[in-house]
Amino acid sequence: MNCSLRIAGALFATAEFSFGQNVHSVANIFRPQATPADSVYNVSMLMLAICAAIFVVVGGLLTFTIVRFRRRKADDPREPAQVYGSNRIEIAWTVIPVLIVLVLGMATARAVVEVQDKRMPADALKVTVIGHQWWWEFRYPDLGIVTANELHVPLSTAAKPAVAALRLESADVAHSFWVPQLAGKTDVIPGITNNMWIDPRQAGVFLGNCAEYCGMQHANMLIRIIVEPPAEFERWAAEQKLDAAVDPHLAEARGMFLSLNCINCHTVSGTEAKGTFGPDLSHLMSRTTLGSGMIPNTQENLRAWIKDPQAIKRGNLMPNLQLNSRELDEVAKYLSSLK
Amino acid sequence: MPSRLHEWIVTVDHKRLGILYIATSLFFFAVAGVLAALMRLQLAFPNATFVPPEVFNRLMTMHGTTMVFLVGMPFFAGLANYLTPLMIGSRDMAFPRLNAFGYWIFLFGGMLLYFSYVAGEGLAGHGTAPDVGWFAYAPLTERAFSRGASTDYWILSIILTGIGTTASAINVIATIVSMRCKGMTLARMPLFVWLMLVVSSMVLFALPPLTAGQVMLLLDRYLGAHFFDTQAGGSAVLWQHFFWVFGHPEVYILMLPGFACASEIIPVFSRKPMFGRPAMIGATIGIGMLSSGVWAHHMFSVGMTASSNIYFAVASMAVGIPTGIKIFNWLGTMYGGKIRFDTPMLFCIGFLFQFLIAGLTGIMLAVAPFDWQVTDSYFVVAHFHYVLLGGLLFTLFGGLYYWFPKATGKMLSETLGKWHFWLLVIGFHLTFDTLHFAGILGMPRRIYTYAPGRGWETLNLIASIGVIFQAAGVACLVWNIIRSLRKGKPAGSDPWDAWTLEWATASPPPEYNFAVLPEVRSSRPLWDLKHPEDPDWRYE
Numbered sequence: 085m086n087c088s089l090r091i092a093g094a095l096f097a098t099a100e101f102s103f104g105q106n107v108h109s110v111a112n113i114f115r116p117q118a119t120p121a122d123s124v125y126n127v128s129m130l131m132l133a134i135c136a137a138i139f140v141v142v143g144g145l146l147t148f149t150i151v152r153f154r155r156r157k158a159d160d161p162r163e164p165a166q167v168y169g170s171n172r173i174e175i176a177w178t179v180i181p182v183l184i185v186l187v188l189g190m191a192t193a194r195a196v197v198e199v200q201d202k203r204m205p206a207d208a209l210k211v212t213v214i215g216h217q218w219w220w221e222f223r224y225p226d227l228g229i230v231t232a233n234e235l236h237v238p239l240s241t242a243a244k245p246a247v248a249a250l251r252l253e254s255a256d257v258a259h260s261f262w263v264p265q266l267a268g269k270t271d272v273i274p275g276i277t278n279n280m281w282i283d284p285r286q287a288g289v290f291l292g293n294c295a296e297y298c299g300m301q302h303a304n305m306l307i308r309i310i311v312e313p314p315a316e317f318e319r320w321a322a323e324q325k326l327d328a329a330v331d332p333h334l335a336e337a338r339g340m341f342l343s344l345n346c347i348n349c350h351t352v353s354g355t356e357a358k359g360t361f362g363p364d365l366s367h368l369m370s371r372t373t374l375g376s377g378m379i380p381n382t383q384e385n386l387r388a389w390i391k392d393p394q395a396i397k398r399g400n401l402m403p404n405l406q407l408n409s410r411e412l413d414e415v416a417k418y419l420s421s422l423k
Numbered sequence: 424m425p426s427r428l429h430e431w432i433v434t435v436d437h438k439r440l441g442i443l444y445i446a447t448s449l450f451f452f453a454v455a456g457v458l459a460a461l462m463r464l465q466l467a468f469p470n471a472t473f474v475p476p477e478v479f480n481r482l483m484t485m486h487g488t489t490m491v492f493l494v495g496m497p498f499f500a501g502l503a504n505y506l507t508p509l510m511i512g513s514r515d516m517a518f519p520r521l522n523a524f525g526y527w528i529f530l531f532g533g534m535l536l537y538f539s540y541v542a543g544e545g546l547a548g549h550g551t552a553p554d555v556g557w558f559a560y561a562p563l564t565e566r567a568f569s570r571g572a573s574t575d576y577w578i579l580s581i582i583l584t585g586i587g588t589t590a591s592a593i594n595v596i597a598t599i600v601s602m603r604c605k606g607m608t609l610a611r612m613p614l615f616v617w618l619m620l621v622v623s624s625m626v627l628f629a630l631p632p633l634t635a636g637q638v639m640l641l642l643d644r645y646l647g648a649h650f651f652d653t654q655a656g657g658s659a660v661l662w663q664h665f666f667w668v669f670g671h672p673e674v675y676i677l678m679l680p681g682f683a684c685a686s687e688i689i690p691v692f693s694r695k696p697m698f699g700r701p702a703m704i705g706a707t708i709g710i711g712m713l714s715s716g717v718w719a720h721h722m723f724s725v726g727m728t729a730s731s732n733i734y735f736a737v738a739s740m741a742v743g744i745p746t747g748i749k750i751f752n753w754l755g756t757m758y759g760g761k762i763r764f765d766t767p768m769l770f771c772i773g774f775l776f777q778f779l780i781a782g783l784t785g786i787m788l789a790v791a792p793f794d795w796q797v798t799d800s801y802f803v804v805a806h807f808h809y810v811l812l813g814g815l816l817f818t819l820f821g822g823l824y825y826w827f828p829k830a831t832g833k834m835l836s837e838t839l840g841k842w843h844f845w846l847l848v849i850g851f852h853l854t855f856d857t858l859h860f861a862g863i864l865g866m867p868r869r870i871y872t873y874a875p876g877r878g879w880e881t882l883n884l885i886a887s888i889g890v891i892f893q894a895a896g897v898a899c900l901v902w903n904i905i906r907s908l909r910k911g912k913p914a915g916s917d918p919w920d921a922w923t924l925e926w927a928t929a930s931p932p933p934e935y936n937f938a939v940l941p942e943v944r945s946s947r948p949l950w951d952l953k954h955p956e957d958p959d960w961r962y963e
Contacts, residue, residue: 164693174699
């Protein structure tokens, strides 16, 4: 096995790394924490009940038939009675399934409409989600915020409902946005705009994945949705709106960063780094992970990533820039200051 | 020896071509099984580095493409070729040379797909096999994202195997329509032949959209067309429609030959005629028609309108009605019988239970909101493996044990057959029962690795352990076939005391099938022969 993969293995942490946040690491679709996931859950329960009943009846009949009508040694050798069919029975086992389909069809229609045709409240938080090979860009058009891979949304409570309306777009190929505890997945397809919404009622970090195969690193196109009480969300939003921090002690590091190829793909607000191909780095240190949720955002991991992103996330579109160790130190130092 | 090889290469005998199809299908089945085992090895543990990402993506693409186009389709063609003329009392297919052409072009398509391993170039840049997934969603397949030739190998091999399948389908239809023996009315035709007729008709409707889609993709890639090229205004969703207009009927095209085997085996081993024959024929035609109007249930999450989603949801559930009727009629056939548990029947019983579950998870997936959660997750992977492995493969194995004595003149060992069955049952359930739950816990399909802590580790480990049992089961089959070919018990012309015409001739049948073409008076001609006191035709 080649060496770069072993390094990647060593850098992996578990999905639970959290920096003090409450991470809902097991994304069970039967533990919904937002209204769209609830709608799915409710119709799923009816569906499971119907399917379980069918399974018990038909499975039971099958078992009974196999046991009761097995050939026994004591049987007389003649063939059993030759029965060719019965129209009455055929009609019975056609009509009953038709009725089941009608019931389940209506319940399905209601749930579809509940989720898909929901009118967005005027104060819904608008977020544009843009899928890239293999990371997520989140833009808040009304707040003027651009961030990546970790989507912050306010907690919705009975007293103060908060809906986040997501507009899904793709910069390259088809992806799919799936955070199971909050909503079913919606595909993120280039050339069309899809919509979905969430109103999470539980604070913490919800995990999800890209669910449409999108190339080499489809597996590591992870999603983290950070649900926080409105006050905390406001504080986060206020910080994100500011231009990137300028630390006078780091003038040299900053100059180094801005002189390198980094700026062709990355943006750091308030500087000449205005690239849009890769994630916005203006507030990199406010994020808990690197590589689209792949590894924790620590000093060592950040340096390792800049040194050779291919060793960590093979095939990702950030090349190894072949920086020398001084350049590495300075760039890492500068990025670490982007709170 | 060379002359025997020559005989097989130039043969236009439907039986030899049928055996070639099935042997090729079993060969590709073994290859695809190895690919699957490698994927399960990689996924057994979190953060595993046994298989690099680009290799994994090739494995999953090749596994899917192989199983559908190089295993499922040729098995259908093989069964149809071998058995249709025998069952309808004919000396060969209507177009023997077309038959040979179909096989060789199919084989060439399959070889072309695997040749890509030494010749192609994929997403990752270096030369090797296709890596865009078996349904190859646009625009990942456009040249901007898939440089090199690997995707072209995928396109061309599918077009070629499609030509072969179309040739088979035309041939089967022509044979059934024009070559039936005296007295073999459509109403008296064995259910197996009826199903082959329906499948072949479905092939003729379902394959053209796939071929058209592939040609459009080639135009995009090489002649600057923009059908699916979103950067130039093409539509990514258009590809999905083209693919699934083929893809959903395809699922039933794969599945109906399995139903066909079950519909012959279950009556014989229950010692009763098929219960509700007309209902079974009607249900088959119903499935054929309904299944061509439900394709977008593969696309509930692409952002269709609520009304489209509801239509496709209800239409998909409706397919469950004729499918249910089939299960009920098999059950009705067994009810009141004297069931013999020989290996072919064991596989059919396994199929009935597993297909019941597969059908129920299918109904679940038709509930569009539930589908939003579990589509593209391991739940779907588990569902369609329940259909295609637990359902189709079990019945095909049943068919293999049932007709092997006819084709070779040798019985397979019942002991090894039972080992094969039970090991496969255990392995199948270890692997695929657990994967449903991985999907429910949010595990997407087609990921080459995953981090620990998300509740997926144990499920994936169990699923991978299941592979060992499945492989052991298949090893029993291989050994059984080799052993039986060398020193199997002679089968005689009618080892199962069955009722259809293929059992009226020697095993293996002579080149001309029947010395004197038979004449039939009912759907169970051999029953009539064996029970002159109570023949079927008295009740027609």
